[in-house]
Amino acid sequence: GCQGDDATFEMGDTARARVRRRPPTASKMISPKRNLTPTPAQIYTSIQKLEISQVIFTQKEPRTENFTSWFSVNDCEALLRRGNTLIMKIVLSSALSGRYTISLTFVPSYRPRDRFGQFCAKGVAKNKSDLWLSIEIPPNFPVGKYNPHMSIVLEANDDILTHFHPKFIIVLFNPWNTGDDAYVENEAVIRECLTDDVGTIWRGTHRQMTPLLWEYGQYEESCLEAALSLLQTLTADECRSASSVSRAIVARVNSRDGTGVLMGSFKGKHATGMHPCRWNGSAPILQRFYRTRTSVRYGQCWVFAGVVVTLLRALGVASRCVTCYEAAHQSSRLMHVDRYFTADGDLVHDASSDNVWLYHVWTEAWMRRGDLPLGYDGWQVLDACSSEKLGGTQRIGPCSVVAVKEGLSGKQWPYDGEFVLSEISSEIRYHRVMPTAGNVKNSKCALALVQQGQVGLKIITATPKRGTFADITANYRNELIAHVMPANTTPVKTKNCTFELCTSDEAALGDNITLNIKIYNSGALMRTVDGRVVGKTVDYTGAAVKNFMSMEFAGVVAPGKDSTVTLPIAAKSYMKVLTEQCLLQFFLVAKVRESKQLYLKQHNFQLCPPRLEVECPASVNEGSNVKVKLKFKNVLFVSLSRLLFLVQAQGLCPQREIIHRRLALPGGVAMVEFSIKAQKKGKFIFLASMNCDQLADVRGWAEIDIVGAQATQTTPTTQITLTAQATPT
Secondary structure (H helix, E strand, O other): OEEOOOOEEOOOOOOEEEEEOOOOOOOOOOOOOOOOOOOHHHHHHHHHHOOEEEEEEEEOOOOOOOOOOOOOOOOEEEEEEOOOEEEEEEEEEEEEEEEEEEEEEEEEOOOOOOOOEEEEEEEEEEEEEEEEEEEEOOOOOOOEEEEEEEEEEEOOOOEEEEEEOOOEEEEEOOOOOOOOOOOOOOHHHHHHHHHOOEEEEEEEOOOOEEEEEEEOOOOOOOHHHHHHHOOOOOOHHHHHOHHHHHHHHHHHHEOOOOOOOEEEOOOOOOOOOOOHHHOOEOHHHHHHHHHHOOOEEEEOHHHHHHHHHHHHHHHOOOEEEEEEEEEEEOOOOOOEEEEEEOOOOOEOHHHOOOEEEEEEEEEEEEEOOOOOOOOOOEEEEEEOOOOOOEOOEOOEEEEEHHHHHOOOOOOOOOOOHHHHHHHHHOEEEEEEEEEEOOEEEEEEEEEEEEEOOOOOOEEEEEOOOOOOEEEOHHHHOOOOOOOOOOOOOOOEEEOOEEEEEEEOOOOEOOOOEEEEEEEEEOOOOOEEEEEEEEEEEEOOOOOEEEEEEEEEEEEEEOOOOEEEEEEEEOHHHHHOOOOHHHEEEEEEEEEEOOOOOEEEEEEEEEOEOOOEEEEOEOEEEOOOEEEEEEEEEOOOOOOEOOEEEEEEEOOOEEEEEEEEOOOEOOOOEEEEEEEEEOOOOEEEEEEEEEEOOOEEOEEEEEEEEEEOOOOOOOOOOEOOEEOOOOEEO
């Protein structure tokens, strides 16, 4: 403790507290004959009437500096970050004189019997009716939602004054404080991965990467409360650690074990909930979960990753979405994927549950890892959409990205590094099926080919500039062994013949496709090649839906020469069987007669979607009405029915559904419009999507700037910004 002129202060083990006095005022003239020493009866009378009338909490640091003023939280008295200073003003019913001890206890709102922190201070009051206490929240204080319980012990007769505050105090991680687990040195990373509430999630294929604008909405109503409610089962020590908190978050987001925020659905059956492609952001999901306390239906990997990012950013942990193209998912054994094919050149999908997803989105969070040796802080992998059930829960992480790059895995390197390593570094084993009496399930299999470097082809994340990405593959894989494929070709070279399987760079939905197979003979002898190509529609997890083409070819290639086999594919062959996100998959089996060389290759292709236009004024005055139009032109040769438009703008317009009841004929335009009031200043983004019986996941977005009412309004201009994702269903 420390001594003062008229007060003594004592500190607890977990915090520092000091009494703040009001500025001294001019003393009144007192007669020297008057006895200033109160009698015991006078002291007892004054104590009997003394009560705590009011307690006011304020924060020393401006809330705008650490972005706590942006949150929308009901019944919150103070919202601060670890390492900040909390100022408490205690208003008494009458003046206090004598020695006292003030105690402030943080009681978790979800577990009132626990006590996560207590702050104490002693002092001597001289006829004061209000007391001030300044408390520095330690940088390792447990994050959470608390009911402040305050008491004053009067040493005159050990009487106790108590006050249980009706509102909450919320403590969050502080990425600006060097003593916090979530500390981030780079201010640009904080701005991009913590304070920004809109970002881009990348999908598509590793040759055709498509952006999805996602509204994280961590400042929206109920988002922070939902994040705090997921921590109610943690102990105080677990709430101190960013790694423990993030691990609890990813475990509670997934609802496969019966509880959690979001339920996954990957089989195309979404009648009992929301189609995963219809979500535009995390806030509606978390608001529905917090309101109903039941799991929301449905989500897929990018939805899970977006929700985890929202929850972590709300709690103060910098995080971002990361996309891995060609991600391996095994059912049992790690580090290899088994595939089976027949003599006809077709893959047997039901022979193994192993698969390679066209892309997989997970979350990275920046934190200090006190449970690992030095050098493994920084970005950590978190995956709430894991196909593996680890420790009884569907989750992966936090797993150090540095440890994954170094190939470290096992129980001594928490958590789940072997699964992340397997996702990006597995080899593919092709087995030839030799059917017995036509029964594939009872067939004998022979290992025909092992391919390496075909998994984890590219790992990217969004950058602050919309529509751009950063290639972070080198963060996960050693550059000496990393295998990054060229942009538009997929070469594999064995023995004397080199094969390349290519498609046209871009093809819109409804266009014909040209598939090219390039063969180069580097040997000194003539080579004869026989092959077969099977085309099928798939979903993004690589699961086949239906075959739409099968073609055979044969040719002779002269020594030192190349030859190209061109296979035209008509649009009508795939249009009737397309599934989510317009994804096609071609599987090629080729064999050289003379050398017995075998070539196997799987080629994924995505069709470019039609456009959804969002029209609104580029700039309007605060308080004015804004008209927004959503327009979609049907470029298909079939009519569209039961069109449903969804639109939202964080902080301006909650998610709303607009039904278009007329058919959209081929070549026709479906348009809906609505009006909202520009209630507050700032820049906002309208996110819109369109779904119907024939299409899903058609998206668009546009920005609007709302200026002050006294500002001069510029000539309104229409800004149309388009995303690139459509999904026939």
